Amino acid sequence: MELKSKNAIITGGGGAIGSEIARRFLEEGACVIIADNNQKALDSVYDKLRGMGDIFTKVVDVSSESSVNDLVDFAEKQFSGGRIDVLANVAGIGPFKKFIDTDTETFQRVMDINLKGTFMASRMVSNKMMSTGGGSIINMSSTNGILAEEGLVSYNASKAAIILLSKTMALELGKYNIRVNSVCPGWIRTELQDKAGLPKEMIDNYIKKIPLGRAGKTTEVADLFVFLASDRSSFITGTEIVIDGGQICQE
Numbered sequence: 358m359e360l361k362s363k364n365a366i367i368t369g370g371g372g373a374i375g376s377e378i379a380r381r382f383l384e385e386g387a388c389v390i391i392a393d394n395n396q397k398a399l400d401s402v403y404d405k406l407r408g409m410g411d412i413f414t415k416v417v418d419v420s421s422e423s424s425v426n427d428l429v430d431f432a433e434k435q436f437s438g439g440r441i442d443v444l445a446n447v448a449g450i451g452p453f454k455k456f457i458d459t460d461t462e463t464f465q466r467v468m469d470i471n472l473k474g475t476f477m478a479s480r481m482v483s484n485k486m487m488s489t490g491g492g493s494i495i496n497m498s499s500t501n502g503i504l505a506e507e508g509l510v511s512y513n514a515s516k517a518a519i520i521l522l523s524k525t526m527a528l529e530l531g532k533y534n535i536r537v538n539s540v541c542p543g544w545i546r547t548e549l550q551d552k553a554g555l556p557k558e559m560i561d562n563y564i565k566k567i568p569l570g571r572a573g574k575t576t577e578v579a580d581l582f583v584f585l586a587s588d589r590s591s592f593i594t595g596t597e598i599v600i601d602g603g604q605i606c607q608e
């Protein structure tokens with residue numbers, strides 16, 4: 358059990374990757390708060406995972422300071438000793454729009470959820486971790502935070518900013534034993550994408566770019582989160598870990 362007696366918050370825990378992270382954290386013995394702005398998704402994840410261990414759900418809008426504050430207060434009350442050991446900032450959106458068609462509202466909304474949400478939750482949780490001996494913060498970036506992809510200008514910009522946000526936090530928080538890293542997945546195939554029915558040609562073209570010849574699985578990303586949350590990664594901070602089947606070696 359890699360995460361025995363660790364207390365973890367996962368934002369975006371109602372989604373494909375977030376819910377898999379929650380499942381793996383529970384398997385490894387963590388006590389978990391799954392937070393999301395989609396109540397229906399939270400209910401469905403709770404139904405699937407209940408019985409696996411200590412699990413709570415909480416509605417949160419990560420773009421709202423008061424809502425994030427409520428989440429952190431809730432965590433302090435639920436978790437033993439009021440300790441938060443792990444924060445996984447996974448909530449995110451990525452609307453497709455060409456740069457020239459991207460209106461300011463869309464750009465702002467993506468920044469508010471992906472970047473400001475990560476900033477606010479991290480800052481509030483860091484304040485708690487500083488007085489409880491430290492912890493691990495894992496921020497979801499993307500290979501889109503390293504290399505640009507057309508049609509995703511706001512998303513790319515937000516994910517790139519998350520990498521340097523994380524590095525700066527790592528610099529300033531190391532002395533409190535708080536580690537901060539970002540995770541950069543390439544294409545991770547999810548149920549939602551399959552339901553959306555991506556055109557076969559698009560899938561084939563994408564797979565051609567991946568040396569391992571396939572999309573990633575949510576559980577592969579979740580395993581990386583387990584590692585970064587665990588004491589096995591105790592000397593890893595301020596870095597971004599790419600998990601993309603080798604895709605960006607060659608772009």
Ligand SMILES: NC(=O)c1ccc[n+]([C@@H]2O[C@H](COP(=O)([O-])OP(=O)(O)OC[C@H]3O[C@@H](n4cnc5c(N)ncnc54)[C@H](O)[C@@H]3O)[C@@H](O)[C@H]2O)c1
Pocket residue numbers: 368369370371372373374375392393394395398417418419420447448449450451470497498499500541542543544545546547549
């Ligand atoms: N799937 C991929 O290929 C891939 C690749 C790289 C990075 N990522 C990143 O991984 C994360 C999860 O992606 P996913 O594929 O599981 O998507 P998803 O849409 O299934 O999950 C995202 C979750 O975030 C929640 N969310 C959105 N806005 C929110 C808000 N304001 N407050 C709280 N929760 C909110 C959604 O309700 C959803 O449950 C995202 O940050 C995404 O950018 C995904």
